[in-house]
């Protein structure tokens with residue numbers, strides 16, 4: 001996704017671009033994903049915002065949190081909560097690919113090595129051929145060949161002790177679904193509506209060893225969510241078993257640089273992160289905007305890439321760190337953590353509808369910690385509740401979220417408070433200025 005996005009940005013900046021893709025074709029790959037508004041703003045800057053919206057469906061999963069028995073920890077409130085946009089990876093990939101001339105996308109073309117000199121970059125392909133360019137963007141994912149070639153000492157991806165299954169239901173089989181997440185101890189299920197009356201779902205679980213295989217992935221998901229509330233069983237029943245994806249979740253330690261000379265890293269190749277903030281691909285889109293904008297009017301390619309590195313690394317690595325920290329609590333298997341957390345979220349502060357919907361304090365199915373310090377559209381139930389607690393005898397007043405310039409204004413919904421030491425205000429300091437989007441839009 002980062003590759004085509006970068007290509008769209010570079011084409012917009014007036015460059016001649018070629019995309020090299022290892023896969024034989026750009027097919028129906030992946031499942032669904034969700035995007036916070038910063039992704040949409042980046043898509044707008046790239047000139048693909050309208051098509052992005054057209055292939056996406058609003059989802060309430062960022063602010064509707066349930067327990068396995070169906071009780072609500074938190075319910076989406078239209079006037080207060082941020083909708084995310086969900087789409088199918090293949091649909092978004094098609095949108096981006098449509099903006100790149102077909103002859104500029106070379107599929108079945110695997111890069112096996114790169115080298116650079118003062119005048120340009122040489123790309124070595126698996127078929128033995130070589131190509132020359134002024135600039136190379138390594139958007140080749142978490143196991144990036146470009147990263148290994150240019151930064152041989154960079155650390156390898158780190159397994160985060162998380163396993164994730166994903167699936168997409170058959171069209172119309174379970175509809176409508178507004179988007180929700182369901183939290184259990186050491187596990188989280190989520191669902192987002194997609195265009196075509198399909199529903200994307202995921203189950204993430206704590207898993208100590210990577211590489212586990214299952215004869216029947218869908219059966220395994222069903223077994224692990226047995227007895228959970230509707231529509232979870234229906235979603236699983238409506239999913240073609242062969243389309244279920246299973247991934248060990250890895251991320252990267254922060255890299256010392258995203259650019260060297262005429263070569264830059266982008267997306268997962270630069271800052272792969274756990275998907276817990278739904279920001280991974282959003283950050284790749286931001287990368288693409290900044291990369292293209294920095295090239296507009298730059299004196300040289302290395303200078304433009306240096307500026308790209310300086311603009312993108314602090315912000316994306318802050319998000320990367322938060323995405324690594326989040327599941328340590330939100331996927332905690334610790335009984336103590338899960339017993340403690342309901343006690344820290346008194347029923348009076350819960351955003352359930354009626355008292356009957358509330359689980360008794362500390363009872364009910366295992367509940368892991370509400371996610372602390374979350375940003376990017378996923379909010380912090382505990383902090384939010386505390387902020388919204390009406391004082392005795394006084395009407396409840398909603399506190400305005402301060403608007404800040406840059407993408408962050410549209411990402412963070414919680415400011416200055418967290419239980420894990422990471423605050424959105426510290427993220428804001430590293431925000432990517434709006435200016436990059438404006439510069440790209442103004443490019444000739």
Ligand SMILES: Cc1cc2nc3c(=O)[nH]c(=O)nc-3n(C[C@H](O)[C@H](O)[C@H](O)COP(=O)(O)OP(=O)(O)OC[C@H]3O[C@@H](n4cnc5c(N)ncnc54)[C@H](O)[C@@H]3O)c2cc1C
Nearest residue numbers: 001002022033034110111140141267268275278280281282
């Ligand atoms: C379970 C899971 C759930 C996720 N959920 C979300 C979500 O909700 N929201 C979100 O924003 N993100 C999510 N992500 C993350 C998202 O999938 C990635 O951040 C995003 O795909 C990164 O895009 P990319 O282009 O950098 O890398 P990739 O999507 O990995 O693309 C890399 C491309 O490079 C090609 N390639 C690799 N090596 C070579 C080579 N040597 N030569 C030529 N081509 C090569 C590959 O074939 C591939 O097409 C999730 C990830 C996972 C695993």
